[in-house]
Amino acid sequence: MVVSIALGTVLGLIGSFIGLLRLLAYGLEIPLLKIYFTHPELQLYGFVTIFIMGVSLGLLPRFRNKPSPPPALSLATVSLVFVAGILKFIDHSSPASDAILLTCSIVYAAIIASILGRPRGFFWAADSFIILSPILLSASLVAKLFLNDPWRDARFVELALLGFPTAIIIGVSMRTIRFRVGAEYYGGPAKACLATYLAALAFLPFQEHLLSLVRRVFFLVTGGLFMATIDMAKSLKTHAREATLSPRDRARHRYFRLYFTTALLWLAAALIFNMLQSGSPGFRFRDSFIHSIAVGFIANMIMAYSPILLPTLMSGRVVTTGLSTAPWLLVNAGNLWRVMASSLSSLTAAYPSGLLVLAGLLYFLVMIHRLR
Numbered sequence: 512m513v514v515s516i517a518l519g520t521v522l523g524l525i526g527s528f529i530g531l532l533r534l535l536a537y538g539l540e541i542p543l544l545k546i547y548f549t550h551p552e553l554q555l556y557g558f559v560t561i562f563i564m565g566v567s568l569g570l571l572p573r574f575r576n577k578p579s580p581p582p583a584l585s586l587a588t589v590s591l592v593f594v595a596g597i598l599k600f601i602d603h604s605s606p607a608s609d610a611i612l613l614t615c616s617i618v619y620a621a622i623i624a625s626i627l628g629r630p631r632g633f634f635w636a637a638d639s640f641i642i643l644s645p646i647l648l649s650a651s652l653v654a655k656l657f658l659n660d661p662w663r664d665a666r667f668v669e670l671a672l673l674g675f676p677t678a679i680i681i682g683v684s685m686r687t688i689r690f691r692v693g694a695e696y697y698g699g700p701a702k703a704c705l706a707t708y709l710a711a712l713a714f715l716p717f718q719e720h721l722l723s724l725v726r727r728v729f730f731l732v733t734g735g736l737f738m739a740t741i742d743m744a745k746s747l748k749t750h751a752r753e754a755t756l757s758p759r760d761r762a763r764h765r766y767f768r769l770y771f772t773t774a775l776l777w778l779a780a781a782l783i784f785n786m787l788q789s790g791s792p793g794f795r796f797r798d799s800f801i802h803s804i805a806v807g808f809i810a811n812m813i814m815a816y817s818p819i820l821l822p823t824l825m826s827g828r829v830v831t832t833g834l835s836t837a838p839w840l841l842v843n844a845g846n847l848w849r850v851m852a853s854s855l856s857s858l859t860a861a862y863p864s865g866l867l868v869l870a871g872l873l874y875f876l877v878m879i880h881r882l883r
Contacts, residue, residue, distance in 0.1 A: 513825060514565075514586060514589070514590070515561050515562070515564060515565025515566075515585070515586075515589040516561075516562065516565055516566075516821070518561055518589060518590065518592075518593040519557070519558045519559075519560075519561030519562040519565065519589075519593075520558070520876065521593070522553050522554075522557030522558045522561065522593065522596045522597075523553075523554065523557065523558030523559075523562075523872070524872075525553055525557075525600060526549070526550055526551075526552075526553030526554040526557060526558060527554070527868070527869050527872055528869065529546060529547060529549060529550045529553065530550040530554070530865060531865035531866065531868075531869050532547065533547040533550055534849075534858075534861070534862045534864070534865040535862050535865070537858055537859055537862060545603055546600075546603070548603055548662075549599055549600055549603050551662055551801075552596075552599050552603070553596055553599065553600060554805065555671060555672070555676070555805070556592075556595070556596065556599070556612055556652075557592070557593070557595075557596035557599070559676050559809060560592055560612075560616075560648065560675075561589050561592050561593060561596075562813065563644075563675075563676065563679055564585075564588060564589050564592065564619055565585070565589050566816075566820065566821070566824070567623070567641075567679065567683075568580055568585045568622065569824045569825075570683070570820065570824060571623065571626050571627060571641065572626055574627070574634075574638075574686060575626060575627060575628070577626055580622050580625075580626070584618075584622070585622075588615050588618055588619055588622075591611050591614070591615050592611070592612060592615050594611060595607075595608040595609075595611040595612045595615070596608070598611070609652060609655065609656060612652055613649060613652045613653065616645055616648045616649040616652055617649055619645045619648070620645035620646055620648070620649060623641065623642060623644070623645050624642060627641060627642055630642065633696075633698070634685060634686055634696075636685065636698070636701035636702050636704065636705045636740075637681075637682045637683075637685035637686045637701065638682065638686075639682070639705055640678045640679065640681045640682030640685070640705065640708070641678070641679055641682035641683065641686075643678045644674075644675050644676075644678040644679035644682065645675065647670065647674030647675045647678055647712075648674070648675035650670060650674065651667065651670045651671045651674055651675060654666075654667055654670060655667065665723070665788060665797065666715050666716070666718065666723075668797065668800070668801060669715065669726070669727075669730070669785065670712075670715055672800075672801065672804045672805060672809075673711075673730055673804070674712075676809050677778075677804070677808070677809075678708075680808075680809070680812050681704070681708075681737050683816075684737075684741055684771075684812075685701060685740060685741060687816075688741055688742070690767055690771075690819065691741075691742075691745060691746060691764070691767070691768060691771070692745075692752045692753050692756070692764055693742075693745050693752050693753075694741060694742040694745040694746070695742045695745075696740065696741065696742070697739060697740050697742065700736045700737075700739040700740040701736075701740040703736050704733055704736035704737050704739075704740055707729050707732045707733045707736060708729070708730075708733045710729045711726050711727075711729035711730045711733060714726035714729065720789065723789060724786075724789045727782075727785050727786050727788070727789060728786070730782055730785060731782045731783070731785070731786055734778055734779060734782045737778075738775055738779075743772075743775055746768055746771060746772040746775065747772060753765070759829075759831040759832075762831070762832075762834060763818075763819060763829075763830070763831075763834065766815075766818070766819075766834040766836070767815050767816075767819055769836060769839060770811050770812075770814050770815035770839055771811075771812070771815045773807075773811045773839065773843060774807070774808050774809075774811035774812045774815060775808075776807075777803050777804070777806075777807025777808045777811060777846075778803075778804070778807070778808040780803045780807065780850070781800050781803035781804040781807065781808060784796050784799040784800040784803055784850075784854070785800045788800065794853075794856075794858075795853050795854055795855070795856045795858075796853075796854060798850075798853040798858065799850045799853045799854045802846055802849055802850050802853070803846075803850055806842065806845075806846040806849075806868060807843070807846055807850070810842060810846075810872075811839070811842070811843070814838060814839065814842070814875055817879060818830055818834055818878075818879060818882055821879075822882065830882040830883060831883065832882070832883045833878060833881045833882040833883055834878070834882070835874070835878050837871070837874050837878075838871045838872070838874045838875035838878060839871075840871070841867050841868070841870050841871030841874060842867070842868050842871035842872065842875075843871075844867050845864045845865065845866070845867025845868035845869075845870075845871065846864070846868055848861050848863075848864035848867070849861045849864040849865070849868070852864070
């Protein structure tokens with residue numbers, strides 16, 4: 512797991528730096544270089560994929576009380592994804608990179624299916640989301656092979672961002688409901704959430720305006736049902752039981768609640784921006800949607816879970832000091848600036864916002880290594 516996190520971090524930093532340069536190029540009206548177009552690839556199919564693979568292969572067996580997969584297989588899978596990312600960085604159109612990624616995604620899907628088996632029990636809807644996740648990763652990679660400019664196709668963007676990463680985050684959030692004091696898991700909304708999510712996915716092949724609108728409505732309803740399932744209302748206010756926690760547990764809970772709730776708010780914003788694309792196709796709402804999901808939802812979820820889960824999974828220890836809200840402030844201030852500028856069609860005014868996001872991510876990495 513340590514190796515996968517390290518490899519993912521390398522690609523994440525490269526991708527973030529390229530994204531910053533790309534944003535600066537917009538602001539300074541400098542012609543875009545080909546390397547700038549590797550930014551979404553390195554972030555999604557590099558950092559996010561490696562991070563999720565590495566953590567899930569250590570976490571998911573605990574849901575079923577099973578041993579972890581062979582370390583050699585896990586290491587080989589994430590290492591090959593890293594190699595694919597480097598190849599993509601060297602040559603944006605590298606077919607070898609796509610072939611390696613697709614192979615690794617299929618292997619990963621087989622591993623996850625063998626760990627979880629058939630979804631059953633109290634959390635069967637959550638397990639269904641988790642099993643769907645690597646399948647959707649493979650589907651997005653296959654779709655990318657048949658599209659000339661996939662990141663300009665709204666259907667691909669929705670599959671890539673609302674598919675693989677969002678599905679596993681939903682599943683794990685349902686499974687780890689006890690991370691939040693007083694929150695409850697509701698099985699009825701969970702089943703409805705899965706049903707509307709599958710319905711949204713079923714409409715992805717269609718480009719017609721009305722069918723695209725229906726798909727986005729299903730995604731929006733899925734988001735609402737997800738928040739109902741995990742009792743989001745309990746995250747919006749301090750629960751009375753929080754006062755009964757020990758000082759160290761209270762600090763960890765407050766940290767997690769802040770980042771987790773922020774991620775959910777960004778998810779709601781992203782799904783609304785996705786709806787707005789139906790009435791205003793083009794760059795501005797698509798960019799707002801992408802960064803609301805990628806930086807707002809996914810990054811905040813990673814920052815919420817990492818200090819809580821990783822030390823326990825890697826060494827069995829529980830961190831008590833060093834948690835900070837500074838990364839939250841920097842990342843979300845920068846992303847809010849970026850998203851608002853995009854939605855107002857004035858992206859050139861937001862080019863310094865990337866500095867805030869990058870500073871927040873670097874601060875987070877420093878924080879993680881100083882946790883005690």
